[in-house]
Amino acid sequence: MDGVPGITFDGIDPGETFTYTFKVRQHGTYWYHSHSGFQEQTGVYGAIVIKPKRKEPFRFDRDYVVLLSDWSDEKPNTIYKKLKQMSDYYNFSQRTVGTFIDEVKKKGLSTAFNDRKMWNQMRMNDGDISDVTGYTYTYLMNGENPTTQFKALFRKGQKIRLRFVNAAAMTFFDVRIPGLKMTVVAADGNHVKPVSVDEFRIGVAETYDVIVQPRSNKAYALFAQSIERSGYALGSLTPDGHTLAKAPSMDSVPKLTMVDMGMDMSSMGHGGGMKCSSGMKMPNKKAMKKYKFKAMEDQKYPITKLPMKRGLHTTMMAMSPKYRLDDPGVGLRNNGRKVLTYADLKNRYSTRKHRKPDREIVLHLTGNMERYMWSINGIKYADAKPLQFHYGERLRITFINDTMMNHPMHLHGMWSDLETGDDNRLVRKHTVIVQPGSKISYRVTVDAKGAWAYHCHLLYHMAGMFRKVVVT
Amino acid sequence: MRKLLLSMLLSMGFGQALYADMEDDPLTTMFLMDRFEVLNNAENIRVWEGSFWIGYDIDKLYLYSEGEATTDELESSQNELVYSRAIAAFWDAQIGLAYDKNTDASKTWAEVAISGLAPYYFESRAALLVNGDGNVGLRLDTEYEALFTQKLILTPSLEADFYTKDDAKLSIGSGLSNIEAGLRLRYEIRREFAPYIGVTWEKTFGNTRDYNPVDETNFLLGLRFWF
16 A cells, blocks of 8 residues: 555545555665645654564664654745746855856866856756755754754663654755764665765655764764755754754855766766767866776666657756766765765675566656756656556666756655665665766566556655556 | 637646646746836836746746836836747747837737747847738847845846837837847845846937937836745
């Protein structure tokens, strides 16, 4: 059972009671939310923790859910309307004349102008990180704002399990606990090989379980800054319940690069120049490091062609989309901290016996930021035919992100076994971030008959960047 | 006119069904008073330039209006009602009617236009008009927004009008008729509400200059607001 009104059931009317009955076949950290209208933005969500039957393969003394969200006093319909009227309404980190003057000082006028050329011709904004920001949002941790703070008690030396859930409508969070290493033990409810990090990015709908071990009797900040750095959620790991941690300062506002546009930076060094849709040459840049994920590129399965439209729904095309699994993403690159990437995620258990895919489909994430329209393959949900999956098949799905924004893609009903570089350790997830201008692949065992939703989990992208999946 | 409006609305698919309980493309409206200003000249001319649209992502109905008034009377105005359809990622094609009025005369034009965002972020519009006298007009508009800060925004703008025939009553002459260049600096107290100061330079040419000689630079004070 899965509740998307119009796809899997009729919805729950006001005053009506609806009982979900389902067999629990998994354990771990999950969450639930309304899938109607924009109710999710108004707080209709919560965490679900499913206890395991057997002891888990790691030890911890305390266990807390840390649910992140974004609250606005504006009605969700108002936010959506404003985005339709003026898509950069909430973006207060745009380029200014000063930005350009600084660049001229640094690189000289002609280089500075040329570096801007492609962006200007394509009418793309390198500060276009989030559609909705701290201008209207207060970022919450378990419902507490950064002043009231969520508090998690600990005694020094104890191992604390923190179950992070991103229940936000539109916000990616970059999470860290200054002074503590976090050992990531589960992603989207499923165990992964423990990996120690300083920081991780959590997309809307993702969950991460981490274990930390505070060694001193002081408060530690649970710090979750929004990806565009317009605000943060804050809580404290506190030894006594009233000593609170101070927030570290936020990182600087991230800027998108040519990499996020899906340009092949490795071919730049040869003076070759790249073509973009406006037919212009790219400036030379230092060649990037060797391409690590060639093996994934070389996997070939029969591809089922899907309808594709290049038109007014798309303003950009990733010319050379690459697997960027080891890329921490815009705003987290080279920040001096060990940031979790998908390349670090390995299934705790072997997936060697998993079937090879029978076929592959390629889905392009597309949009027109200027008109605030989102779609898949240039076709919005309202105009699209359902995707046909065959019961019992093993499917490889490859996403190519033809936009400048991260999209957390969520498939209902079936798991997404993410390729992170080792086919024997496919990571079992339900939501996968597709970075701007990049490519990513996962495998799906089609083991659930019926109709399912498949969509970007950013609330105001969802209605367009959505497909109905029919399993027969 | 009401019939025309109604049929336009219907053809735009108003009242389309909801899909899967999520509406990606709700009926939206926007009223924008881009310029609402008073010039620092002898007559303290008031100027407005605004637009209103209602519609969806692809199809919209636009109403444009701009004009000038003195303290006691309406001097002139240009008004347009067009159906607007997105035809490319950044461009809309428009078709409809224009209505010019001054103290002596009024004239209705049929109109086609193209409107959108040109490379380098120039918000631009070109309108081709034709009226019953066989006069053909071309009105070009472009403006750019330069952000000094996130709230302090400088908008240079340029407008030029051309016609094929003289029309003494409307004070327009054939050829290049007039050019108007502006520079406005606004402070967005909120996105929706921004007072501004500015300067405009306007000049008429050719026969237009004979009907209505203008060559003046004016400072101005105004308010930009939308909802």
